[in-house]
Amino acid sequence: MTLAPTLAIIGGGQLARMMAQPAIALGLPLRLLAEGEGVSAAQVIPDQLVGDYRDLDTLKKVTEGCAVVTFDHEHVPTEHLHALEAAGVAVRPGPDALVHAQDKGVMRARLTELGIPCPRNAIVSSVAEVEAFGFPCVLKTTRGGYDGKGVWVVRDVVDVAEPLRVAEEAGVQVLAEELVDFRRELSAIVARSPSGQAAAYPVVHTYQENGVCKEVIAPAPDLSPELAVQGEQIALRIAGELGVVGILAVEMFETVDGRLLVNELAMRPHNTGHWTQDGAVTSQFENHLRAVMDLPLGSPAPRAKWSVMVNILGSTRENVGRLYDGYPHAMARDPHLRVHLYGKEMRPGRKVGHVNVYGDDLEECLERARHAADWFQGDLGNDSD
Amino acid sequence: MTLAPTLAIIGGGQLARMMAQPAIALGLPLRLLAEGEGVSAAQVIPDQLVGDYRDLDTLKKVTEGCAVVTFDHEHVPTEHLHALEAAGVAVRPGPDALVHAQDKGVMRARLTELGIPCPRNAIVSSVAEVEAFGFPCVLKTTRGGYDGKGVWVVRDVVDVAEPLRVAEEAGVQVLAEELVDFRRELSAIVARSPSGQAAAYPVVHTYQENGVCKEVIAPAPDLSPELAVQGEQIALRIAGELGVVGILAVEMFETVDGRLLVNELAMRPHNTGHWTQDGAVTSQFENHLRAVMDLPLGSPAPRAKWSVMVNILGSTRENVGRLYDGYPHAMARDPHLRVHLYGKEMRPGRKVGHVNVYGDDLEECLERARHAADWFQGDLGNDSD
Structure with missing residues (x-):
């Protein structure tokens, strides 16, 4: 018997670990999907499963009986989040919100539409388009970057090849942004x-x-x-x-x-x-x-x-x-x-x-x-x- | 591999549960001996064993590889604590200190010896001795009481029978103390x-x-x-x-x-x-x-x-x-x-x-x-x- 609804957390990093402290105080039961045995949050959350967050069956298994699922990171595929919602689990933040933290291109388009001040930006797919955007600028993969990874400051045509190659290999787009002073x-x-x-x-x-x-x-x-x-x-x-x-x-x-x-x-x-x-x-x-x-x-x-x-x-x-x-x-x-x-x-x-x-x-x-x-x-x- | 020495905690109540919060912050691995499945601290400490704290083998098993053992309660038998010390685990608080929290008779004798101000008190073993101590007074079993259990305010000879009987059945002594105004x-x-x-x-x-x-x-x-x-x-x-x-x-x-x-x-x-x-x-x-x-x-x-x-x-x-x-x-x-x-x-x-x-x-x-x-x-x- 649980005294409160169970919250599933996808991802066993330090953010999930630090959620465990207030969960203890609030009496909220947690269930964790960890990337591996003994990762940061897996050390401190007893009810856990080790598995791959890109696998829908794993996600369904860990959220079974949970009222809500939340995240230690933004990397769970959008289609899986929709599938969990369809299965009756409250996904928070939901996939339609989360995509703006997953995809910088979607985020920029939406914020611009809302009139929120952003650096000047454009999706680019060739050296010529980057040249037209203007140097120096910042190139970012639209998905998958964090902590400085997937971000390049480019000052010349020769700098552009690597970001384009990395993006193509990852199957994602490249966003060009003004280098803000x-x-x-x-x-x-x-x-x-x-x-x-x-x-x-x-x-x-x-x-x-x-x-x-x-x-x-x-x-x-x-x-x-x-x-x-x-x-x-x-x-x-x-x-x-x-x-x-x-x-x-x-x-x-x-x-x-x-x-x-x-x-x-x-x-x-x-x-x-x-x-x-x-x-x-x-x-x-x-x-x-x-x-x-x-x-x-x-x-x-x-x-x-x-x-x-x-x-x-x-x-x-x-x-x-x-x-x-x-x-x-x-x-x-x-x-x-x-x-x-x-x-x-x-x-x-x-x-x-x-x-x-x-x-x-x-x-x-x-x-x-x-x-x-x-x-x-x-x-x-x-x-x- | 652990990054810090492991601390064993005996007892799975809320005190152990609330130790888990700062242990997360300090990066201290905990190992728990719980009284039963799913008790308060067992909900939040992954590395756990369910067993009886009065059993030395269980205590040895849960403290194996731990640098230190501490407690959620005072009920672990003194001789077991000495055995754990002999086995190389640091018992904190140690048995020679802990006995003063386990046995009110030992505590009163020691504090009196140290000149620490206490209510007037005496070990009593018969109605006549309680009468000689004087009414009204407080009778306490020397061991095993908590949260008001094992404590009686007695005002007359007729009140004394129950405390003496409870103490005798439990094989512990009775401490008489003045009823402090x-x-x-x-x-x-x-x-x-x-x-x-x-x-x-x-x-x-x-x-x-x-x-x-x-x-x-x-x-x-x-x-x-x-x-x-x-x-x-x-x-x-x-x-x-x-x-x-x-x-x-x-x-x-x-x-x-x-x-x-x-x-x-x-x-x-x-x-x-x-x-x-x-x-x-x-x-x-x-x-x-x-x-x-x-x-x-x-x-x-x-x-x-x-x-x-x-x-x-x-x-x-x-x-x-x-x-x-x-x-x-x-x-x-x-x-x-x-x-x-x-x-x-x-x-x-x-x-x-x-x-x-x-x-x-x-x-x-x-x-x-x-x-x-x-x-x-x-x-x-x-x-x-």
Whole structure:
């Protein structure tokens, strides 16, 4: 006997792992489809199946008896999502919304139709079309890219061959976008439930390193009140117009001339929202669960003046794999540090965890969070061991 | 391959369940010995064994390959704990400390020896000895009692027979204690690591109903600074003298004449510390894990002026078992409410969850938390369904 409806999660990465924490508190039973034995979320969710999310039978099996299915990633084929809906499982976010996070071409077309500010863009299929679009520009595969993969900055005709080849091999299109002269990158996260209730977290500043999110500051420092409101409104409008259920993350550029342009969409808890675990009344993970289960949303209000998140990335150094060694120093140095690890082995550049720090002094928060992340990464202090 | 040493937990109740949340964040692998299939913690810890904690072979099996073993309850026999230590597992808290939470006679003798203020007390074995101790008084079985069970207030000779009979049948002793004229009950919670580091949470006010904790206010309102410090010092001293590792909860009476007397000890996360999940920088559950793994402790500092915890107890009403029905109203009414449910079916008087509320206005926090708990219990509003 279960006391509450069961939620299926497709994908066993750290996002599913971090959904498990509020699911414990809310008394929500989870069932996991994991890519492999012992992956990040499979370590912490007992009711699990190991299998391939591209296989419809596997998806049907894992969602059997579940009221709702949600996702750790955007890679489940659209036709399978429709099949699950037909089988009576509530798919949240639904396939018609999710396609905008799966396909950048569809996303750009829809946002343009809605009048949401985006970088100038066009689908291109030849060197000549890219040349006509104009250099420099950014080429992206419409599907399958993440964390900087599937994205190229091209400045000349010779740069274009590889993106076209990769796209052709993958059977996807190429989207050309203007290279935006941005002041910085921002992210606006909202939660939206099927009944239409929505909650907006404050717009944050995100700092990327080699295409991977490295630091987040909440709220974005020195953001004009107009842009702060505009950022939240853009995210709320997209969530409503696209019928998103769950968390929607809208990555944006703040241009040097003070405009916001939408860069990417994600329809799941997002790296730029990890600060909410310790810095907001209700974390993005809890609000994702509440939204997909159609429970009232929790307050997205910040609990501190400043929150800082710094990712722990696998180091390229000798001490790779010795993550646990970093605990004593980082924790002893900073008893207020909040540590979040994913149960993943260190590999160069891999996201293996993050730290959150909150407080009244932004510079101090940044110093503390960066030091702790560096230490966990093995970039400090372990030479003499 | 595990990235960190594995921690075994004996007992699958809600305390083990709530340890699972910070274990996810800390990347600590857990292995659970559960009393039965699907009990509270077994719903959320994949690596588990179902078996009897009174059986040494079962204990050896579940702790095999684990660096440390800790507990959801105090009921594991002392001789088994010594056997596990001999087998090379770090038992935390250790048997020599834990006996003071298992046996109230041993606890009283030791605290008296240390000069820690306690109610006047004596081991009694006959009606005549209770009469000599004096009426009214409290009789307690030295072992096996909890949540008001194994405790009797006796006012006359005729009341004494039952406690003596229960104790004899259980093969335990009876402790007589003066009936303390108390203003209120308080609780002091500290965490202590094997290396001796300790952290004290602020002393809280606890309100019991029928021997069961119902409400906690942190910090205790109108507590004199002297008693607040004294309460923390008593708990720190006991933890140090007894060599406690992990969380120690010291339940105390504040007498009408302004003294603190120690009532009970618990060496595990405690109901009177649940407010720390949302009201402190580091929860008691996380600090219990850090302590038993000998990691540096996190800050026990409060994050709000006031935190209130109210237990959700199984109702005696018709709607028992419909806990999930309470979610929408309680969450919609109060987006700042923090809900913690244990995955337990409603039974009259059973602890099935709690709510935490924090804020600047104590009366408002109490009203919000009580309303939410009443609603979850089905004591409000569901009649018209």
